Amino acid sequence: MPSRQPLLVSFAPPTAGARFGSDQVPHFAPKFAFLDSIVTGDETWVCHYTPGSKRQSLQWRHTHSPSAKKFKVQFSERxxxxxxxxxxxxxxLVDFMVRGTTINANAYCETLTKLKKKDKRRGMLTRGVSLLYDNARPHTARVTQDLLVRFGWDVINHPPYSPDLAPSDFHLFTKLKEFLGGKRFSSDEEVKETVEKWLLEVEGSVYDEGIKKLLPTMQKCVELAGDYVEK
Known part of the structure; x- marks a missing residue:
């Protein structure tokens, strides 16, 4: 039998080759059923020291975000x-890079392969996955797209002109930053153990809330045909 081709759900305007439009709005009609299929993920730096919870230190930079200019926040260099x-x-899945390395397309594909092997949702990761990520180069590289085709996973494209609408950026990593604020770690292993423990033990409502926040964002993207959407 031929392999199943993944559905590409895009928020890009039609001129950019988008397939997301009025004909796919019903895809979101059974809202909670659709949310159950979403798997989202991203990368972030975790420092040996993260500043405390002052308002100006609540900035949680993405790995490929431009450098901040307004505040001098003293994150640890380690x-x-x-x-x-x-x-x-x-x-x-929580996967840490070796110190001194960063994510590239091949490393991202290795992480996706680890994700596919996980079986924490009774087979969810082998069927019915709608993967949501942003437009970082490793995520959109040809080798990554080819791998997702082989997996048969549906892909929800991130709006090209809207900042950080993937829920890891605007929700989960912000809460992780708040938890880590003011804490100091003496080793990479201590950082890993603390981050993994928090992600495993934090209330389930944190994850549920983050995914539910997608509904108004997705609807707004549909209404604006993929134009700029603020957080």
Whole structure:
């Protein structure tokens, strides 16, 4: 039998080759059923020291975000990169890069392969997955897209002109930052253990809330045909 081709759900305007339009709005009609299929993930730096909870230090920079200019926030120079994948029920995979390395397309594909091997949702990761991520180069590389075709996973494209609408960026990593605020770690292993423990033990409502926030955002993207949408 031929392999199943994944559905590409895009918020890009039609001129950019989008397939998301009025004909796909019903895809969101059974709202909670659709939310159950979403798996989202992203990368973030985790420092040996993260500033406390003052308002100006609540900035949680993405790995490929431009450098901040307004505030001098004293993050520790010692840091490791974490890839976190989750759904509305909880964390699915936490994968840390080796110190001194960053994510590229091949490394991202290795992480996706680890994710596919996970079986925490009774087979969910082998069927019915709608993967949501942003437009970072490793995520949109040809080798990544080819791998997702082989997996048969549906892909929800991130709006090209809207900042950080993937829920890891605007929700989960912000809460992780708040938890880590003011804490100091003496080793990478201590950082890993603390982050993994928090992701596994944080209330399930944190994950559910983050995925539910997608509904108004997605609807707004549909109404604006993929134009700029603020957080």
């Amino acid at each position: 840091k490791i990169m974490a890839s976190v994948f989750w759904d509305r029920k909880g964390v699915l």
